[in-house]
Amino acid sequence: MPITIMGDKEFESVPSIKSKALRINLNQNIYGTFSEIGAGQETVRNFFRAGGASGTIAKAMSAYDKDFSDAIYGIESDKRYVTEARLKKMLSHEVNLMEERISREKHPNKLFFSYANTVATIDFAKKYKGHGWVGIRYQTVPNEEYNEISLHIRFHENDARLQQMTLGILGVNLIYGAYYKYDNPKKLLRYLYDHLDKDQIEIDTINFSGPRFNKVDNRLMSLQLVKNGMTEAVIFGPDGNNILPARILYKKNILALRGSFRPVTKVNMDIYKKSLNRFLDENKVDKKKTEVIFEITLSNLRAEGEIDEKDFMDRARLLCSLGQTVMISNFQEYYKVVEYFSNYTKERMALAMGVNNLVDIFDEKYYRHLSGGILEAFGKLFFKDLKVYLYPLKDHTTGELTNSDNLKVHPRMKELYKFFKYNGKLQDITDYDPDIMDVFSREVLQMIHEGEPGWENMLPEGIADIIKENNLFGYTAEATKTV
Structure with a gap:
C-alpha cells in the first residue's frame, strides 16, 4: 500500500501554489531533483520560496548550454532539444543518479522523484509562441517501480516572463497532483490548471504509466483533455498512446x-x-x-x-x-x-x-x-x-x-x-x-443491442470477434437470437 502522504484530507478550497509547495516540502519522505531547460528554474523556485525545501530538493539544475546538455543527457539524433525523447532522457538520467548516490539502507522510506521540463518560450519576433515537454518520474512506495506522467504544452501568452511564471505554476500543480491525486487521474488532470487559465497554456498530449496507473487508458485521458477544454484536438495511435499532433x-x-x-x-x-x-x-x-x-x-x-x-x-x-x-x-x-x-x-x-x-x-x-x-x-x-x-x-x-x-x-x-x-x-x-451499400452503423448497433443475427458480416474481418470477446456496444451472448 502507498505510504500516506501527510494525510488524505481534501482542501475545502484550492490551495495556493505556496501551500502546495510547502506541503510537499514538509513531507519527510518526498525527495528528488529538478531539471529545467529553456525557461529558467521557475518550478523549483516555488519550492525554495515556500520554505523547508532542504529535505525535499536533492538537486536543482539547468543545463542551458547545448554542448553541456549533450554531455549530460546525450545527443539527440534529430539535434532537437524540446522533444519527448529529451524529456525522457532527463528523467531517466536523474533518477538513475539518485538511486546510485542515495543509500536505501540509510533512507528506507524515501519516495524518489525527478521533475523535468524542456521548453522554448516565445521568440523575440513573437512569431512562435513556444511549447515544451514537462514530466515527473516518481514513487509512491519506496523501492516500487517508478510512475511517470509526461505532457506537452503550448504557450498562448505573448510575453516570455509570463510564460515562465505559468510554467512554474504548472510544474507545482503537476508534482502536487502526482503525489496527492494519483488515485484519481481525471481529477489530477483538472488540477493542473489550478491558478491558471486555459488562455495561458494548452495541454495537447498527456501520458500516464507505471504501477499507480496500470489501469489508466491514455485514450480516455486524451478525451478528458478535449472534454475539459484544455485543447481542441488530441491524437492517439494504434497502440493506444497519445501522440503529439505536431x-x-x-x-x-x-x-x-x-x-x-x-x-x-x-x-x-x-x-x-x-x-x-x-x-x-x-x-x-x-x-x-x-x-x-x-x-x-x-x-x-x-x-x-x-x-x-x-x-x-x-x-x-x-x-x-x-x-x-x-x-x-x-x-x-x-x-x-x-x-x-x-x-x-x-x-x-x-x-x-x-x-x-x-x-x-x-x-x-x-x-x-x-x-x-x-x-x-x-x-x-x-x-x-x-x-x-x-x-x-x-x-x-x-x-x-x-x-x-x-x-x-x-x-x-x-x-x-x-x-x-x-x-x-x-x-x-x-x-x-x-x-x-446497405450497411449503416446505426442499424448494426441496433442489431447488436437487440440480439439480431447477421451483423457480423457487415463489419471488417476480426471486428465482430473483438466485440463479442469484450462485450462491446452492449453485446451479450445470452441476448443473441437464434434463427
Whole structure:
C-alpha cells in the first residue's frame, strides 16, 4: 500500500501554489531533483520560496548550454532539444543518479522523484509562441517501480516572463497532483490548471504509466483533455498512446475521415481505402509522407446526451485494432479541421465523407457566428486546393444512389455548390463496393443491442470477434437470437 502522504484530507478550497509547495516540502519522505531547460528554474523556485525545501530538493539544475546538455543527457539524433525523447532522457538520467548516490539502507522510506521540463518560450519576433515537454518520474512506495506522467504544452501568452511564471505554476500543480491525486487521474488532470487559465497554456498530449496507473487508458485521458477544454484536438495511435499532433502531422499529406464509427463498418473501411488510393494517385504524393486520420467529434460523442466513456472506448479499441490513427476534436465545422491541420503542414489535404456529411457542409446554420457566413467558411475550407471525396448513398426503398450529380442542397446554395463541384474540389468515389451499400452503423448497433443475427458480416474481418470477446456496444451472448 502507498505510504500516506501527510494525510488524505481534501482542501475545502484550492490551495495556493505556496501551500502546495510547502506541503510537499514538509513531507519527510518526498525527495528528488529538478531539471529545467529553456525557461529558467521557475518550478523549483516555488519550492525554495515556500520554505523547508532542504529535505525535499536533492538537486536543482539547468543545463542551458547545448554542448553541456549533450554531455549530460546525450545527443539527440534529430539535434532537437524540446522533444519527448529529451524529456525522457532527463528523467531517466536523474533518477538513475539518485538511486546510485542515495543509500536505501540509510533512507528506507524515501519516495524518489525527478521533475523535468524542456521548453522554448516565445521568440523575440513573437512569431512562435513556444511549447515544451514537462514530466515527473516518481514513487509512491519506496523501492516500487517508478510512475511517470509526461505532457506537452503550448504557450498562448505573448510575453516570455509570463510564460515562465505559468510554467512554474504548472510544474507545482503537476508534482502536487502526482503525489496527492494519483488515485484519481481525471481529477489530477483538472488540477493542473489550478491558478491558471486555459488562455495561458494548452495541454495537447498527456501520458500516464507505471504501477499507480496500470489501469489508466491514455485514450480516455486524451478525451478528458478535449472534454475539459484544455485543447481542441488530441491524437492517439494504434497502440493506444497519445501522440503529439505536431509529431504526426508536420509536413505530411493528410486524408481525414469523420464518422461515428459506432461500430466501424465495411463501408467505413471502403471509404478509407478508395479515397486513399485516389488521394495518392491524383496528387502524386508519397505514401510514406501521408497520414490518414479517423476523426470523431465531441458533438458526435455527445449525440445522445452526456459522453459515455465506455462507448467511446469501444469505438477507439476497434479503430486501433485496425491499425488506425484516431483524432478526437471539438471541431463541429469542417473548415476548423482544415485550419487545425494547416497549423502543421502546407502539403496536400483531402476529406473523405458520405453524402449526409456533405449536405451538412452546405447548411448555413453552422456559419451564423461568422461575419462572412458560409462564404468565409468556404474560403477557409478550400483555400489550399483541398479535395473532398464523396462516397455515394443508397436509398433503402428505391435502391437509387445519391452522388455529387443528383445531391440536393438548399436552393440558396445551388450556385455555390456548382462552383465547387465543377472546379474539381468535389470528386465522387466511383469504384465503391456495391455489395455493402446497405450497411449503416446505426442499424448494426441496433442489431447488436437487440440480439439480431447477421451483423457480423457487415463489419471488417476480426471486428465482430473483438466485440463479442469484450462485450462491446452492449453485446451479450445470452441476448443473441437464434434463427
